[in-house]
Amino acid sequence: MQKEKILVIGASGQIGVELTLALRKIYGNYNVIASDLREENDLLKGTGPYVPLDIMNKEMLHVQVIRQNITQIYLLAAILSATGEKNPNLAWNLNMQGLLNVLDIAKEEHLHKVYWPSSIAVFGPTSPKINCPQQTIIEPTTVYGISKYAGEFWCNYYHHRYGVDVRSLRYPGLISYKSAPGGGTTDYAIEIFQEAIEEKKYECFLAKDTYLPMMYMPDAIRGTIELMESPADKISIRTSYNISSMSFSPEQLASEIKNFIPDFSITYKPDYRQTIATTWPQSIDDSIARNDWNWKPEYDLKKMTKDMIENLSK
Numbered sequence: 625m626q627k628e629k630i631l632v633i634g635a636s637g638q639i640g641v642e643l644t645l646a647l648r649k650i651y652g653n654y655n656v657i658a659s660d661l662r663e664e665n666d667l668l669k670g671t672g673p674y675v676p677l678d679i680m681n682k683e684m685l686h687v688q689v690i691r692q693n694i695t696q697i698y699l700l701a702a703i704l705s706a707t708g709e710k711n712p713n714l715a716w717n718l719n720m721q722g723l724l725n726v727l728d729i730a731k732e733e734h735l736h737k738v739y740w741p742s743s744i745a746v747f748g749p750t751s752p753k754i755n756c757p758q759q760t761i762i763e764p765t766t767v768y769g770i771s772k773y774a775g776e777f778w779c780n781y782y783h784h785r786y787g788v789d790v791r792s793l794r795y796p797g798l799i800s801y802k803s804a805p806g807g808g809t810t811d812y813a814i815e816i817f818q819e820a821i822e823e824k825k826y827e828c829f830l831a832k833d834t835y836l837p838m839m840y841m842p843d844a845i846r847g848t849i850e851l852m853e854s855p856a857d858k859i860s861i862r863t864s865y866n867i868s869s870m871s872f873s874p875e876q877l878a879s880e881i882k883n884f885i886p887d888f889s890i891t892y893k894p895d896y897r898q899t900i901a902t903t904w905p906q907s908i909d910d911s912i913a914r915n916d917w918n919w920k921p922e923y924d925l926k927k928m929t930k931d932m933i934e935n936l937s938k
Contacts, residue, residue, distance in 0.1 A: 631694045634701030636660040641803040679722035698739040705768040707807030712767040719771035727782045738790040742864035745769035749903045756905035776863035783862040792864035796837035801935045809900045832875040835906035839869040840923040854917040868908040869921035880929045
């Protein structure tokens, strides 16, 4: 059996840092190659190999895959929802072409597996708001959502047409204390903790009753690895799995934070991100992920808030 050699593209990003470290624990530091356009994230320094890589340069990517004997790729490089609306063409080109480059190389080099994240941004104003199902009306209104939805079908196509074992999760908003948020609509749920600890106050860019599906990063990382390590015959969804953990509003999160920081106060000043948020579901039905590969979240709002505050206070 060939030893797995994993390439993480976008390793310095919000998910990439923690996923790279988790994969290195499982597969060994030198079997997980981190890569990014940006400089190596401080948390990754000294933990294993790092190569600068531009996902848009297919030839260079192909060279790295062959040179490093790569068997799996985790493609995390993307332009997120809020940032994407400022430069739609760039977001479409990077999110789409990057994926096609990886899928092509995976096909040619017979890679064992590819991971590519989708997002709740694929859903739009016409999707069900509560317990949004796996198969439903999907009409995204952001370039990020459009690129993710198109990407899901490219993954499905490469799996059925060429046998590429590509797997995906539709991430909700992700919350983490280790790496900075990446320009998404759910970033308030990270900023609020930092401001609560440092300033005791926060001005939120979403309205107080905006419910959105969220997940704590340790759950997202574990879910990703559990999906990737599941036997192929357990994977019934080749577009992207709904995955869920908790849903809350800024008001609810603020009141949970007040249990730890009593003098914390929040004000609301919704901006352009509010219009994006209102098009997304408030909660997600992930029963297929639970049935197929036993997905189960560990963190709820209370447990996550406690962990975030303890770690950020250090």
